[in-house]
Structure formats: C-alpha cells, structure tokens
Amino acid sequence: MSNKAEKNKQWIEAKKKFRLSNMHIQMARELGMNPKKFGGLANHKQEPWKAPLPVFIEDLYLKRFKKEKPDIVKPLK
Numbered sequence: 001m002s003n004k005a006e007k008n009k010q011w012i013e014a015k016k017k018f019r020l021s022n023m024h025i026q027m028a029r030e031l032g033m034n035p036k037k038f039g040g041l042a043n044h045k046q047e048p049w050k051a052p053l054p055v056f057i058e059d060l061y062l063k064r065f066k067k068e069k070p071d072i073v074k075p076l077k
Contacts (some may be wrong), residue, residue: 010035012076018042022075024054027061030070 014035015025028035042053051059062068 008076014038015076018053020054020057023069023073024057025076026070026073027057031057031060031064033057 011025011029014020015022018038020028038053041050041056044050044052050056058068
C-alpha cells in the first residue's frame with residue numbers, strides 16, 4: 001500500500017471511531033492534526049474539562065482560519 005493510502009486509511013478509521021463528519025476530518029487535516037493522537041484529545045467523559053473532539057476541532061479551526069467551517073467540504077475517498 002502506498003503512503004498516501006495508509007494515511008487516508010488512518011483518517012477513515014478515526015472518522016468511524018470518533019464519529020466525526022467529513023467536515024471535521026477536513027478541518028483536522030487542514031490544521032495538521034494527527035489521527036493517531038485523537039484518543040488523548042477525545043477523553044472528555046473521564047476528563048470533564050475537555051471539550052468533545054468535534055467541538056475542539058471547530059474551536060481550533062476558528063482560531064487559526066477565522067472562519068467557522070471550510071468553504072468546500074470534500075469527502076474522504
């Protein structure tokens with residue numbers, strides 16, 4: 001498998017595991033986030049001060065790009 005296909009597979013698995021939408025995955029990719037690290041970020045039930053992962057991604061995206069969502073949302077292939 002090529003390197004690109006492996007990375008794409010990691011994003012697809014993260015999307016399923018953490019119940020993220022295509023928009024959240026695209027936002028996380030644009031932010032340069034690592035799908036392997038989502039487990040530590042998505043621990044809001046045991047650590048109540050953490051925001052749920054989709055909300056966390058949206059907040060970071062708004063801070064970095066000064067807009068709430070991407071102009072065009074592309075689904076993973």
